[in-house]
Amino acid sequence: MKQINCDVAVIGAGGAGLSAAAAAAAQGKKVAVIDREESCGGVLCQCIHNGFGLRYFNEELTGPEYALRMERCARESGAEILLGETVGAVKRNSDSTFEATLYSVANGVSKLNTKAVVFATGCRERTRANIAVPGDRSAGVYTAGSAQKLMNLTGMLPGRRAVIVGSGDIGLIMARRCRWSGIEVAAVVEILPEPSGLPRNIAQCLRDFDIPLLLSHRCARIIGRNRVEAVEIENLITKERFTYQCDTVLFSVGLIPENELLKSMGVAMNPATGGPCVDGSCQCALPGVFAAGNSLHVHDLVDFASIEARRAGMAAAEYASSGKLPEAAAVVACSKTLKYAIPNKCVPGTACEFFFRPTVSCAKAKLTALADGVGIAQKMCVSVRPAEMLAMKAEIPANAAKVQFHLEECK
Amino acid sequence: MKQYDVVVIGAGATGASIAWRLSHYDLQVALVDRCADASFGVSKANSGIVHGGFHHSADSTLKAKLELEGNEMFDALQKELDFEFTRCGILVVAYSDEELPQLQKLYERGVANKVPGIEMCDRPRLLELEPKLTDAAVAGFFVPRGGVIEPYGYVFSLVESAELNGVEFWRNFQVVSAEKEGDFRTLTAADGRKVQARFVVNAAGLYADEVSRICGGEEFEIRPRKGEEYLLDRTSPGRPSKVIFPVPTPCSKGMLVIPTAGGTTMIGPSATMVDDKEENSTTQPEREIIFEHSKKMVKGICERDLVAAFSGLRPVLPGNEDFFIARSEKASDLIQAAGIQSPGLTASPAIGVYVKNILADCGIELKEKSAPRKILPPKNRARELTPEELDKLHADEKLASRIICRCEFISEAEIVAAVRRGHVTLDGVKFRTRAGMGRCQGGFCAPKIMQIISRESGIPMEELTKRGPGSELLVGKLGSLEVK
Numbered sequence: 001m002k003q004i005n006c007d008v009a010v011i012g013a014g015g016a017g018l019s020a021a022a023a024a025a026a027q028g029k030k031v032a033v034i035d036r037e038e039s040c041g042g043v044l045c046q047c048i049h050n051g052f053g054l055r056y057f058n059e060e061l062t063g064p065e066y067a068l069r070m071e072r073c074a075r076e077s078g079a080e081i082l083l084g085e086t087v088g089a090v091k092r093n094s095d096s097t098f099e100a101t102l103y104s105v106a107n108g109v110s111k112l113n114t115k116a117v118v119f120a121t122g123c124r125e126r127t128r129a130n131i132a133v134p135g136d137r138s139a140g141v142y143t144a145g146s147a148q149k150l151m152n153l154t155g156m157l158p159g160r161r162a163v164i165v166g167s168g169d170i171g172l173i174m175a176r177r178c179r180w181s182g183i184e185v186a187a188v189v190e191i192l193p194e195p196s197g198l199p200r201n202i203a204q205c206l207r208d209f210d211i212p213l214l215l216s217h218r219c220a221r222i223i224g225r226n227r228v229e230a231v232e233i234e235n236l237i238t239k240e241r242f243t244y245q246c247d248t249v250l251f252s253v254g255l256i257p258e259n260e261l262l263k264s265m266g267v268a269m270n271p272a273t274g275g276p277c278v279d280g281s282c283q284c285a286l287p288g289v290f291a292a293g294n295s296l297h298v299h300d301l302v303d304f305a306s307i308e309a310r311r312a313g314m315a316a317a318e319y320a321s322s323g324k325l326p327e328a329a330a331v332v333a334c335s336k337t338l339k340y341a342i343p344n345k346c347v348p349g350t351a352c353e354f355f356f357r358p359t360v361s362c363a364k365a366k367l368t369a370l371a372d373g374v375g376i377a378q379k380m381c382v383s384v385r386p387a388e389m390l391a392m393k394a395e396i397p398a399n400a401a402k403v404q405f406h407l408e409e410c411k
Numbered sequence: 412m413k414q415y416d417v418v419v420i421g422a423g424a425t426g427a428s429i430a431w432r433l434s435h436y437d438l439q440v441a442l443v444d445r446c447a448d449a450s451f452g453v454s455k456a457n458s459g460i461v462h463g464g465f466h467h468s469a470d471s472t473l474k475a476k477l478e479l480e481g482n483e484m485f486d487a488l489q490k491e492l493d494f495e496f497t498r499c500g501i502l503v504v505a506y507s508d509e510e511l512p513q514l515q516k517l518y519e520r521g522v523a524n525k526v527p528g529i530e531m532c533d534r535p536r537l538l539e540l541e542p543k544l545t546d547a548a549v550a551g552f553f554v555p556r557g558g559v560i561e562p563y564g565y566v567f568s569l570v571e572s573a574e575l576n577g578v579e580f581w582r583n584f585q586v587v588s589a590e591k592e593g594d595f596r597t598l599t600a601a602d603g604r605k606v607q608a609r610f611v612v613n614a615a616g617l618y619a620d621e622v623s624r625i626c627g628g629e630e631f632e633i634r635p636r637k638g639e640e641y642l643l644d645r646t647s648p649g650r651p652s653k654v655i656f657p658v659p660t661p662c663s664k665g666m667l668v669i670p671t672a673g674g675t676t677m678i679g680p681s682a683t684m685v686d687d688k689e690e691n692s693t694t695q696p697e698r699e700i701i702f703e704h705s706k707k708m709v710k711g712i713c714e715r716d717l718v719a720a721f722s723g724l725r726p727v728l729p730g731n732e733d734f735f736i737a738r739s740e741k742a743s744d745l746i747q748a749a750g751i752q753s754p755g756l757t758a759s760p761a762i763g764v765y766v767k768n769i770l771a772d773c774g775i776e777l778k779e780k781s782a783p784r785k786i787l788p789p790k791n792r793a794r795e796l797t798p799e800e801l802d803k804l805h806a807d808e809k810l811a812s813r814i815i816c817r818c819e820f821i822s823e824a825e826i827v828a829a830v831r832r833g834h835v836t837l838d839g840v841k842f843r844t845r846a847g848m849g850r851c852q853g854g855f856c857a858p859k860i861m862q863i864i865s866r867e868s869g870i871p872m873e874e875l876t877k878r879g880p881g882s883e884l885l886v887g888k889l890g891s892l893e894v895k
């Protein structure tokens with residue numbers, strides 16, 4: 001069996017993993033990035049639209065362009081990229097190093113030994129079953145991401161007339177993609193009273209194509225013994241039900257961090273994010289284990305995923321050198337208006353960047369950070385919505401025990 | 412036209428088991444099914460339980476007698492055919508004092524049926540056997556020989572082994588007419604293909620009434636009784652170690668909590684009479700009832716863990732609700748295996764023997780084959796092999812270590828082997844290998860699996876189906892639709 005040794009192993013070569021690898025390799029560490037696919041980029045490869053890179057590269061790029069740039073950064077920093085290799089298991093050795101088992105066509109099964117490991121395994125899509133849509137088990141039911149993959153990477157058309165369930169950005173982008181390919185879009189159905197996707201995408205992907213957006217409606221049933229024939233839609237306000245003829249249903253109903261490997265290592269998880277609990281360096285409750293990108297929490301922008309991952313990569317490199325990171329003694333908490341704050345802990349006396357998901361929608365809100373009750377940072381946020389992540393930097397005072405965040409609507 | 416000694420109509424658990432049994436003898440045998448693959452009828456959509464033989468009296472029903480015999484045959488079958496099966500045991504649990512008399516009655520029936528190892532349990536003993544039972548559990552009994560099986564894996568193994576040993580399997584062969592001429596009956600399929608048979612076995616599940624009519628056999632009606640089932644993720648904390656039954660009602664065994672042979676947890680089934688034999692939908696009210704019931708039975712069950720829902724139709728012969736397995740009194744070349752509702756899966760190995768004996772009584776000469784029996788190649792499931800074993804396998808079979816389905820850990824070699832055995836639909840590959848059955852429900856791997864099926868079978872991507880004609884997955888190549 002093939003043996004590989006490195007200082008830092010990064011699992012996943014998407015926008016997060018490549019960034020973590022570049023950062024760790026830049027510290028002079030021996031870094032291996034591992035991905036099951038035959039090319040780098042993760043979900044970016046199928047995102048042929050633009051809207052990537054404005055924050056990280058100061059330039060608007062398509063997904064594949066962003067991936068290519070990131071890959072170049074990682075290679076130029078000296079990271080080795082192992083493609084076509086699936087990580088099947090990771091375990092902690094008695095000497096606190098880690099052993100990963102890799103599976104591929106090229107090398108069979110290999111063992112990789114590393115001092116630190118960064119999980120950047122991305123996320124998976126919620127399915128029809130996750131939102132429990134009853135009805136027939138017809139062909140023609142896809143998650144938006146698999147339909148996107150079928151169209152953009154295999155060059156196939158999933159159907160002729162689609163109903164899209166969920167108005168998140170992926171659903172909106174797929175609505176436009178369908179129309180560009182000659183697939184009619186009967187409607188986009190959203191259970192909430194407001195759309196989840198960016199206003200920009202509502203305008204460019206729906207309005208420009210006259211695609212109806214049905215707010216406060218849900219997909220109540222799928223009809224079609226063999227192939228989809230129709231969907232039954234329920235108006236949640238009037239309770240009225242009606243059907244739309246279609247041969248395809250695309251579900252774009254949210255993402256779930258993909259963390260089965262991390263969970264199998266017994267790492268503490270955060271129910272609010274679906275990812276692990278981490279400190280300011282993206283380190284999990286198990287020393288030497290880091291997580292970043294969509295496997296830590298779902299990001300709307302790849303740029304934030306890459307920025308977060310850079311931190312994870314640098315910290316993993318430091319851990320590989322010293323075997324220890326400063327103790328994250330300050331606990332992070334947040335008000336009910338925030339679904340979560342990441343990280344869950346931070347190191348007193350350092351600067352730390354936090355990410356949040358609001359639970360409320362409002363035009364304007366104030367985000368404040370308190371350390372043991374004393375204000376340390378604040379920021380005004382405009383058009384606050386659950387679908388958009390918030391970010392804020394704060395200097396954590398030495399000796400701080402608790403950092404608390406509040407989001408308050410400004411009238 | 413191809414002539415056979417026996418043609419078995421229906422490749423579900425019943426027909427597959429009969430064909431497999433017949434493959435041991437010097438006979439020309441065909442197995443035909445209207446679907447694109449075996450097991451696509453009731454046999455792929457059930458609870459997958461190898462029942463314990465206490466629900467019905469073995470003295471007065473054929474189904475209980477065959478259930479008890481079938482149960483005991485699974486160990487040997489598994490050894491030869493390598494399908495997922497474990498004798499995890501069954502617990503029947505009373506959740507209130509009112510249910511105790513009924514529990515006692517059921518226990519006594521089990522004792523009368525000579526169910527091996529059956530044991531009455533008080534609450535402490537119940538909890539010792541299954542700590543996840545809720546506080547409402549009062550008492551129960553334990554049936555150690557009950558178990559769970561992967562039903563489609565079982566049926567596919569039977570069919571593949573039968574094929575390896577000379578049985579010819581005709582897919583997409585819907586028998587629409589059956590004319591008797593001299594010693595043979597000509598069976599014609601909807602697409603015009605024909606085969607001839609000296610004897611015909613009717614194992615057509617929900618359509619056994621229709622097939623009987625076509626063959627000039629007895630007039631009866633099969634009525635579908637629908638059961639919805641809900642599958643939970645393999646990480647669900649609600650997975651018990653044993654099958655948990657409530658005390659049954661007169662028309663159903665009740666809703667169960669099942670640790671499936673595939674490693675997931677399943678809750679259900681419901682039991683509703685329907686009119687339509689293709690009515691396989693799931694509904695919101697049934698889902699709510701099933702979750703409500705199962706939460707009362709076992710701790711840790713939660714809607715959040717739901718990964719799939721499906722329903723199956725039990726082929727019920729109204730009236731005595733028993734199996735009807737016999738030589739037809741109206742068409743002497745027809746053997747009926749009808750009304751095979753629950754516990755049909757459990758009974759199926761015994762049904763195979765039972766029907767073989769009927770054929771012997773009909774005068775068919777049963778001479779065991781002199782050539783040694785051909786054994787199915789090892790399934791080499793990536794998830795069951797150690798890294799060392801898989802690495803060794805990789806030396807000869809490069810694709811054995813490429814993982815295609817991440818959730819269930821299925822290799823490309825497993826998928827290729829399935830396609831080469833004729834499983835060319837997405838569901839066929841899924842049920843044969845489990846690829847696409849996990850928590851992402853094929854979100855990641857379906858496009859890859861479709862490409863593998865197309866590459867290995869030569870079927871163009873746009874003609875691939877989910878489960879046969881009409882369920883096409885794609886409509887064409889990008890660029891083939893007019894953009895408005």
Ligand SMILES: Cc1cc2nc3c(=O)[nH]c(=O)nc-3n(C[C@H](O)[C@H](O)[C@H](O)COP(=O)(O)OP(=O)(O)OC[C@H]3O[C@@H](n4cnc5c(N)ncnc54)[C@H](O)[C@@H]3O)c2cc1C
Pocket residue numbers: 011012013014015016017034035036037041042043044047050051052053085086087088120121122123145148169170173261292293294295299300301302303305
């Ligand atoms: C349809 C769509 C549209 C989007 N639009 C935009 C946009 O316009 N602008 C924007 O900025 N962002 C957009 N995003 C979001 C952005 O693309 C993602 O947040 C980001 O790419 C996630 O990066 P990641 O590295 O965390 O995950 P991924 O890209 O998912 O990468 C994870 C990688 O890990 C690999 N992996 C996982 N498990 C294993 C294992 N066990 N072994 C080996 N490899 C493994 C996977 O193969 C994958 O390559 C969009 C996302 C989608 C899906």
Ligand SMILES: Cc1cc2nc3c(=O)[nH]c(=O)nc-3n(C[C@H](O)[C@H](O)[C@H](O)COP(=O)(O)OP(=O)(O)OC[C@H]3O[C@@H](n4cnc5c(N)ncnc54)[C@H](O)[C@@H]3O)c2cc1C
Pocket residue numbers: 420421422423424425426427443444445446449450451452453454455456457458459460461462584585586587614615616617618619622636637638639680722723724725726751752753754755756757758
């Ligand atoms: C919800 C539910 C739960 C159950 N749970 C259990 C359980 O836990 N344990 C247990 O032992 N049993 C259980 N059962 C019962 C069990 O599933 C059935 O008894 C068994 O699968 C019946 O197998 P079969 O081969 O007779 O029928 P089927 O599997 O339906 O096979 C009949 C086949 O005949 C084919 N056919 C029909 N008409 C024609 C035609 N004209 N020409 C060619 N082919 C034709 C069909 O395509 C089909 O494949 C359950 C059933 C249901 C519905």
